[in-house]
Structure formats: structure tokens, C-alpha cells
Amino acid sequence: MNMPANAPAASPSALKKLARRWQQWWRGLTPHRQDRFAALAPLVAVVLFLLAIATSFWYLRAEEIDREREALRRDVEYAQQRVRLRLLERQEQIMRIARDLSNHELQRSDFALRAENLISQYPELQSVTLIDARRNIRLSQAAPTVGSSQLRVAGEVLKSGAAATLFELTRDLGQPVYAQPPVGDDGAPPPLLQLMVPLSANGAFGGVVLAEYSVDSLLRYATPTEVLSRYAVTFVDSSHHVLAGTPLEPGLRERMPWDTWANAYEVAVSPVGNGLVLRAQAYRTSLGLVGNGLFWLVGVLSVMTVWLLVATWRHTRRRMRTQEALIVETNFRRAMENSVLTGMRALDLQGRITYVNAAFCQMTGWSEKELVGQTPPYVYWPESEYENLKAKLTEELSGKSVPGGFQVRVRRRNGSIFDARLYVSPLIDAHGQQTGWMTSMTDITEPNRIREQLSASHERFTIVLESLDASVSVAPLGSEELLFANRLYRQWFGSQTTGHLQMVAQGGVLRASTPRDDNDAALAALSTNRKGGAPSGNAEIYLPELDKWLEVRSRYLNWVDGRLAQMVIATDITQRRLAEEQAARQTERAQSVSRLITMGEMASSVAHELNQPLTAISNYCSGMISRIEKGQIAEDMLLAALHKTAHQAQRAGQIIQRIRAFVKRSEPNRQLARVESMVGEAVELAEIELRRHNVRLTHYVAARLPPVMADSILIEQVLINLMKNGAESIANAQRPPHQRAVELRVVPQQLNGQAGVEFVVQDTGRGLAPEVLAHLFEAFYSTKSEGMGMGLNLCRSIVESHQGRMHVQNLYNADEVVGCRFSFWLPLASPLPTAATSDPPPDPRITA
Structure with missing residues (x-):
């Protein structure tokens, strides 16, 4: 392929373009980034040089390890062949003895002689034993070095274990079998290597010849001397337990596998198999890293150079950051001063x-x-x-x-x-x-x-507090210092904290004189509410020295100096208390009047109830007089008639006494009262009225009810009123005889987690209309044309004065009203809390 004529000229042009782009990129960087790249360049060069040296050393070391591993493999395989040949030679000699025994060419006396010659001639052979087909040991010849626990005694039976398993395998296979018994964990010496050769008599199994080898002797005499001199050679079993020899690092097998070792190699010894493994570890003859002084010198110098470059680079960066921080700080302070x-x-x-x-x-x-x-x-x-x-x-x-x-x-x-x-x-x-x-x-x-305005505002605020009709005082917690007191407080108590502490103590709130260290929990709880307002409390107390009733209100606040203080505001409520006591007395009279009205309504029923015992008394007296006059009465009959007369008189007296106790006006007497007794008294009086209306009364009182703190007469008045109202509701509804019933149930019940007793009165009348339910307990509200409207209002007042609750609801069958259910709940007996006053507190019934 021919190149273009202008090809050589393209290379300088490309280099110029690259250099131009490099210059443009470099000039486009900020001085800070240029300094950073200039400092990083020599550092990168040194690191690359160090990596090249390390890579070269690693390559040479890897080559050396490969050569050592190849030499180790050759030597171990050579040693394995030597051991194999020695085992095969002994195996051939044992098989020759077995063949002679099977062909009856060798007597048992000659067997012992030949076995002894083999044991004395070959140190690794420790014992030769003849075992018949029934596992009976016929003859056994052993070397003097065999321990007593490993000896085979003639006449014994081959015990179960590794030898018995090997016996079965040899009998099944019909050929020589090797076995290496496992090593125990009790510290005993390693077991002997076993070889069993079967005996054949006319084609039948006739027993075995057992040859046992010492693995340690096999290692010493079968392994070549040059291999033992260069390596740490050991025999191990299939579980890697050392049978003979001493490894360089005994516990290393548990920490890392053998195939990851660079100077170790192992191979199974045939014909034994994996039961006997030859392992060798090379002694370290190379100087390793210690002998490579040049490498270490170059490495140390490179590391020092890198360290110096890094230190110089970091120092330069710190100086630049300090300079930038100084500029930023200067600009910041200038901007802050100007703003x-x-x-x-x-x-x-x-x-x-x-x-x-x-x-x-x-x-x-x-x-x-x-x-x-x-x-x-x-x-x-x-x-x-x-x-x-x-x-x-x-x-x-x-x-x-x-x-x-x-x-x-x-x-x-x-x-x-x-x-x-x-x-x-x-x-x-x-x-x-x-x-x-x-x-x-x-x-x-x-x-x-603003300060002048605040001063004027404070003056106006002080004038307002001084003119209040309530006493205002502020004192810090844990101190008897009086921080503030208005005119009325000074008029009542002077300028001391005595009155403040007295009102706090009688009001039942946190004492201001209690030391801080005794109320850390309370003060901590108060301090958490400083933003949202401190907790406050109200109480009514009586001060004998002033002869006044005071309504005390307390509040915690943070004083101007940061201390936690308590403000107490006391208002004179003497006139209001007098009015409440007057209203209580009027309410008590209304209760007595209500009982009188109830008995007035029940007058005809009571008269009918008294007529029966009085008629019986009259009849008994007339009969006794007539018989006495005629002389026809015996003394015992006279006594029986007199007893009956007295019983009827007592019955009439009890009815009159019960009515007197119910209607007479008495002072409130709240004490521990049994629920069963109150219910029994109320039922006895209410049954008179219910019989007049032809209404059945059933009642159930739960067993073992605890006592309640109550006025028995008042609770009986509530029960009688509810049962009488139920009977009147049934009569007005004109229910048939089988539906005319009032049920009273008294059972234990909890309300808001507090244990108490619930009284339930249930009738079968027409119930109450929704507009009646809304105003049922209001005073002077009645559904009867002749009613005063005080009965249910007084009932609820009595129940609430006993810290109880009253409830009413209609009973439904689908959409039809089939009755009404009145219930009220009273707590179990417990002392009632009262204000700390010198005079006895008013009855709770009145204040309710």
C-alpha cells in the first residue's frame, strides 16, 4: 500500500495543533488550578515510577514462585512413586504368603517364620496376622515396637471397627484392600496402615492375611533422602490429620486451603488412595524481599519523594487557602462594618x-x-x-x-x-x-x-394592682423573700412572706419555702412550661386571724431576674360562702320535704300495710278473751297466741319506725355503709308502694361487695324515688300483669379506671320522650301534673355529692320503647379531700 506524498508533512502540523490546544487549555486555567496541576505532575511521575518498579519485582517474584512450585511438584511425585513401589513390593510378598496358604504349601509354623523375616527385614512392616473366615485370629507376628493396644492376640475374634469394615470389604471384593483408620481425638498415636489379602480355598473365601504398616517408618525409609532434605514431608489422612512427619506451620490448614500455598504440594499415595496423602512444603531458601536491597532502596526513596511532594503540595494549598480566607475575612469585616x-x-x-x-x-x-x-x-x-x-x-x-x-x-x-x-x-x-x-x-x-414609656407604664400598672380588691403577692421558690405585694396584701399580712406561705400551704400547692434540692423534679417540670405558661391551681381556704374565706389562685412565672417565682392571688369570698351555706340549708330542707311528699304519696299504701298486723292483733286478742272466759284454752295455746300477737305488734312497730327514720330531718351522716343493708331497707319501703300499683319488684345484689362512704338515708331516698317512679310509669302505661315489673341490680363497676358500685333500676313503662330527657334533672321540671319537679334533681345532687354519676336511657325492642333504665355509680369507700381550714367543711351534698 503506497502512502500519499504529503503524509510526512501532516505529522508536524498535527503536533502543532495539539500544542496550540494544550496552550489554550493551560492559559484558560486559573492560577490556582495551574499551581495545583504543576504540583501534581512530579507526584504522578514518582508514583508511576514506583508502580513500574513494583510491577517488575512482582513479575520476577511470580516467575521464581512458578519455578519453585514446578520443582516441588516433580520431587513430590517422585517421592510418591518411591513409596508406591515400596508398598507394592510388600504387597507382593504378602500376596505370595496368602497364595501359599491357600494352596496348602505353607504350614502355620512356617507362616510365623516367614512373617518374622519380613518384619525384621522391612522396618515399615509392623505386624502380619492370619484371620480365618469367621474373624478368628489364628496367628499373629508383630514387631517389638508395636504397642500393647495395637497387638493382635491369637484366639481372639476381630473386633468391630475399621479392621472389621476392611475385612468385610476384602471378602466382598476378593482382592487386596488398603485402609488407613481415622485418627482419634484422644491423643493416641496414629493408627497403622492396614492391608488385607484374601485367602481362597477351592474357590471359597477362607480368611485374610492382615499386614499393618507404620506410616512413620514408611515416611523415613520409603521417601528419598534428597526430598526429605529439601522439603518438610508429612503423611496425612483424608481428614488432613497428620499421620507422620512435622509440618512447618501445623495450624495453617485451618486458616487457608493448601491449594493457595505457593511452596506446598500434596498427592495421594497409590495404591492406598485418598486415605494416605503425601504432602511436602518447601523450606524457604530464597532471600525474598529482604535480599532485594536495591528494590527497598528505590522504594524508600520513592516514598520519601512522594511524601515530600505531597507535603509541599499540602503546604502550598494551606497557604493559598489561608490567603483566600484572609481576603474573604477582610471583605466580610468591611461589609459587616458598613452594614x-x-x-x-x-x-x-x-x-x-x-x-x-x-x-x-x-x-x-x-x-x-x-x-x-x-x-x-x-x-x-x-x-x-x-x-x-x-x-x-x-x-x-x-x-x-x-x-x-x-x-x-x-x-x-x-x-x-x-x-x-x-x-x-x-x-x-x-x-x-x-x-x-x-x-x-x-x-x-x-x-x-421607650425606657421612659416603660417606666410610666410600670407606674400605671402598679397603681392598678394597688387598687385591686384582691391580694397579690409574689415570692421565689426556695426563698422567704417577698418580691411583690400590693396594698391589700400589706393591709392583711404586712410586708412579710408569712401570709403568702400560709395561703400556699393551706391551698395544697407547691410550697414556696421548700428547698430547691428537694424538689428538683417539680421545678424541672415547671421549667419546661415557661413558654406555654406555668401551671396554676385554685383553692378555697379559711383564715381564722382574718375571719375570712379566701379563694386562692396560684401561678408560676419567671421573675425579671430569671428566678422561678410563685404568684398568689387571694380574693375575699366570705359573702359567697355564706350564701352557699344558706343555699345548702335550703336544699337540705327540700330533701326533707321531698321525703315527706314521698311518704304522703305512699300514705294509703302504708295504711293498708299497717292494717294487716293491727287486724291480726285484734283477732288474736278477741279469740283469747272469749276462750279464757269459757275456760277452753290451755296454757301452751295461750302462749302461742301471745307470741303471734307480739310478732304482729313488732311488725307494725318496724313499719312505723322505718317510716319515721325515712321522713325525719337529720344532719348528714356519711360513714362506711354496707350496700346490702341500704338496698334491703329501700326495698322494704318501696315494696309497699309497688304492691299498691300491682308491680313486681325483683332485686339482685352481687356477693361480697365492699362498703361505700355514703349517707344511708340519702341513698335509700334515691333508690325509693327511682323505684316509685318506675312503678308509676308502668301504671300510666297500663301494661298487662305479666309486664308489670321493676328490677333493681347492684353490681361492681369501674368508671374511668376507678372502682365503684353501680345501682340500676329498670322498669317496663313507656320510657321518656327526647324533650323530657333533655330537661329531666332540672329543678322544678316534672312530667306529673301534681309534681314539684324536685325529686330527680335532688337524686342527682345526692349522687354527685357522693362523687358519683347518674345516667338515664330508654330501652328499645327494635323501634319500640319497652322501658326505662336509671343508673347511678358510687365510688368505693375512701376519705374525702377537704380544704385545710380551722372550721369543719360544709357537707358536700349542699355545695353540689
Whole structure:
């Protein structure tokens, strides 16, 4: 193929284009990137040189390893052939003995002699044993070096194990078989290599000749001496347990496989197979890396060169980054000085202005050129303040500046005056010498105006608190210091914290006098709510020294100094308490009136109930009189009649006593009461009214109910009222006799996790209309034309005064109302919480 005539001229042109592009690319880089590439070039060259040296050494080392591995393989295979030939020679001799025994050409006495000659002549052969077809040992000849545990004794039977398995295999195959028993884990010496040759008598199996070899002797006498001198040779079994020889690294097999070793090789010994493996590991004769001094010298020098280049490159980069950071910091500080509203002024030690920022110029109205270089008095000093400002400047230059700054008056260029606060700090150069003073000036005209407004607002707020009709006091937690108290507090308690602590203690809130270390958990909980408002609490207490009832409200707040404080607001509620007590007494009278009304409605039923025992008493008395007059009565019959008369009189008295106890006005008596007793008393009175309306009453009380803290008479009034209302509802509904029933159930029940007892009264009337349910418990609301509307309202008040709940609902069968269900729940007996007062608290029934 012929090249074009202009082909040689194209190469210089292409090189010029490449060089031109290289120059354009290089010039297009920033100086920073050019320095980076210039520093990386020698580093890359050194790294490439080091990689070339390492690659060359690796290649030479790989060649050397391949040669060593090939030589090792040849030597191991040669040693394996030598061992194989030696085993085959012994095998041939054992087979000759077996053949002579099978042909009856060798007597048993001659067998021992020939076996002894073989054992004495060949050290690896340890024993020769004759075993018949029944596994009985007939003859055995062993070398003196065989241990007692490995001897075969004539007359014994071949035991189960590796030898028995080999016996079975030889009998089945009908040819010589080798076997290497596995090595045990008990530290015993390695087992002997076994060879079994079968005996044949007229075509039948006649036993075996067992030859056992010492693997260690086989290694010493069968392996060539030159191989043993160059390698660490060992015999191992199929599980890689060492049978003979000593490896260079005994535990290396468990850490890495043999086929990854560069100086080791192994091969199975035939005719034994994988049961006996010849392994060899070459002794390290090469100097390796230690002898390659030139390589190490070049490597160390290359590493040092790389390290120096990297260090130089990193140092250059650090200097460049520092320079860039300095420029950025300078620009940042200049921008910050120009953007802040604080004026900056620098003075030298003589008081000459050396620097002002843009904010200072904007505040005074003069430019930087007009201000820099001035000496006192400065143009922005008011004429009336010369002496004062000069004295301040003298103190500033002498180092007597106040840490919190000082306030001065400054004149603007247009003649207006504003208030400013100056802060002074020394200027120190790089050598630690003071070169002047830096002054920052802040316009505080607006803050002063706001401070005056705040002062006036605080005064107005104080006037409002002083004129309140409530006592207000603030005290820090963990201290008896009184932070604030208004006029009414000082009028009641004076200027001490005694009244504050007393109200806190009686109100049942966190004590202000408790040390902080005893209430870390409480204070921590309060501090978490500072943004969202601290928790507060209300309580009503009685102070005997003032003879007043006070409503105390407390709140936690952060005082102006950061301390956690407690504010207590106390309002005089004496008049309200008196009104509540009056209302409670009226409610108690209403309860008594309600009971009287209930008994008035039940009067006819009670009269009918009393008529039965009174009629019986009259009949008994008339009968006894007539019989006594006629003399026809015996003493025992007279006593029986008198007993019956007394029983009827007691029954009438109990009915009257029950009615008296129910209707009489008594003081509230809340105590531990048994539920069964209250239900029994209420049922006995209610049954009279229910029988008048022809209504059945069934009741169920759960067994083993715990007692409740209640007034038995009031709870009985609630139950009687509910059962009587149920009977009246059934009568108004005109239900047939089989549907006229009221059921009372009392069972344990939990409400909001609190254990209690639930009372359920269920009737079969027409239920309640939705508009009635909405106003059922309101006072003076009644569905009866003659009703007062106080019964259910009082029932709910009584239940709630016992910390209980009352509920009513209609019962449905599909869309039809088939009855009504009243229920109320009372908690189990527990002491009621009361306010800490000197007078006994009012009854909860009244305040409810």
C-alpha cells in the first residue's frame, strides 16, 4: 500500500495543533488550578515510577514462585512413586504368603517364620496376622515396637471397627484392600496402615492375611533422602490429620486451603488412595524481599519523594487557602462594618481620629475625609458639652473606661442633638503593642424614649394592682423573700412572706419555702412550661386571724431576674360562702320535704300495710278473751297466741319506725355503709308502694361487695324515688300483669379506671320522650301534673355529692320503647379531700 506524498508533512502540523490546544487549555486555567496541576505532575511521575518498579519485582517474584512450585511438584511425585513401589513390593510378598496358604504349601509354623523375616527385614512392616473366615485370629507376628493396644492376640475374634469394615470389604471384593483408620481425638498415636489379602480355598473365601504398616517408618525409609532434605514431608489422612512427619506451620490448614500455598504440594499415595496423602512444603531458601536491597532502596526513596511532594503540595494549598480566607475575612469585616448601625471610631494614643466607618459618618453627618485626622475638640461635640466630653476623652485615653460604656450627647451636622452610648476597647497590633483605642457608638435616643414609656407604664400598672380588691403577692421558690405585694396584701399580712406561705400551704400547692434540692423534679417540670405558661391551681381556704374565706389562685412565672417565682392571688369570698351555706340549708330542707311528699304519696299504701298486723292483733286478742272466759284454752295455746300477737305488734312497730327514720330531718351522716343493708331497707319501703300499683319488684345484689362512704338515708331516698317512679310509669302505661315489673341490680363497676358500685333500676313503662330527657334533672321540671319537679334533681345532687354519676336511657325492642333504665355509680369507700381550714367543711351534698 503506497502512502500519499504529503503524509510526512501532516505529522508536524498535527503536533502543532495539539500544542496550540494544550496552550489554550493551560492559559484558560486559573492560577490556582495551574499551581495545583504543576504540583501534581512530579507526584504522578514518582508514583508511576514506583508502580513500574513494583510491577517488575512482582513479575520476577511470580516467575521464581512458578519455578519453585514446578520443582516441588516433580520431587513430590517422585517421592510418591518411591513409596508406591515400596508398598507394592510388600504387597507382593504378602500376596505370595496368602497364595501359599491357600494352596496348602505353607504350614502355620512356617507362616510365623516367614512373617518374622519380613518384619525384621522391612522396618515399615509392623505386624502380619492370619484371620480365618469367621474373624478368628489364628496367628499373629508383630514387631517389638508395636504397642500393647495395637497387638493382635491369637484366639481372639476381630473386633468391630475399621479392621472389621476392611475385612468385610476384602471378602466382598476378593482382592487386596488398603485402609488407613481415622485418627482419634484422644491423643493416641496414629493408627497403622492396614492391608488385607484374601485367602481362597477351592474357590471359597477362607480368611485374610492382615499386614499393618507404620506410616512413620514408611515416611523415613520409603521417601528419598534428597526430598526429605529439601522439603518438610508429612503423611496425612483424608481428614488432613497428620499421620507422620512435622509440618512447618501445623495450624495453617485451618486458616487457608493448601491449594493457595505457593511452596506446598500434596498427592495421594497409590495404591492406598485418598486415605494416605503425601504432602511436602518447601523450606524457604530464597532471600525474598529482604535480599532485594536495591528494590527497598528505590522504594524508600520513592516514598520519601512522594511524601515530600505531597507535603509541599499540602503546604502550598494551606497557604493559598489561608490567603483566600484572609481576603474573604477582610471583605466580610468591611461589609459587616458598613452594614451595622453601630458607629466605629479609632483613635491613636494622642487622640487623633484614624478611622471611622460608614455608620459613624451617617450618624454624625460628616464624611470620612472630614473626620479622619481631627483632634479634640471634634466637630460633632456640642459646644455646651465641651468640658464634659473632654473629661470623658481624657479618661478614655488613660484607660479608665467603664466596662458598661458611658452616655454622651452628640451633635449632627444639621445641628440636631441625639443621645449616644460609647464603648471603648484598646487596639493591639500583631506584636502585642497598643496602638490606640477603638470606640463604638450607638444611638440610644429611641431606647431612652421607650425606657421612659416603660417606666410610666410600670407606674400605671402598679397603681392598678394597688387598687385591686384582691391580694397579690409574689415570692421565689426556695426563698422567704417577698418580691411583690400590693396594698391589700400589706393591709392583711404586712410586708412579710408569712401570709403568702400560709395561703400556699393551706391551698395544697407547691410550697414556696421548700428547698430547691428537694424538689428538683417539680421545678424541672415547671421549667419546661415557661413558654406555654406555668401551671396554676385554685383553692378555697379559711383564715381564722382574718375571719375570712379566701379563694386562692396560684401561678408560676419567671421573675425579671430569671428566678422561678410563685404568684398568689387571694380574693375575699366570705359573702359567697355564706350564701352557699344558706343555699345548702335550703336544699337540705327540700330533701326533707321531698321525703315527706314521698311518704304522703305512699300514705294509703302504708295504711293498708299497717292494717294487716293491727287486724291480726285484734283477732288474736278477741279469740283469747272469749276462750279464757269459757275456760277452753290451755296454757301452751295461750302462749302461742301471745307470741303471734307480739310478732304482729313488732311488725307494725318496724313499719312505723322505718317510716319515721325515712321522713325525719337529720344532719348528714356519711360513714362506711354496707350496700346490702341500704338496698334491703329501700326495698322494704318501696315494696309497699309497688304492691299498691300491682308491680313486681325483683332485686339482685352481687356477693361480697365492699362498703361505700355514703349517707344511708340519702341513698335509700334515691333508690325509693327511682323505684316509685318506675312503678308509676308502668301504671300510666297500663301494661298487662305479666309486664308489670321493676328490677333493681347492684353490681361492681369501674368508671374511668376507678372502682365503684353501680345501682340500676329498670322498669317496663313507656320510657321518656327526647324533650323530657333533655330537661329531666332540672329543678322544678316534672312530667306529673301534681309534681314539684324536685325529686330527680335532688337524686342527682345526692349522687354527685357522693362523687358519683347518674345516667338515664330508654330501652328499645327494635323501634319500640319497652322501658326505662336509671343508673347511678358510687365510688368505693375512701376519705374525702377537704380544704385545710380551722372550721369543719360544709357537707358536700349542699355545695353540689
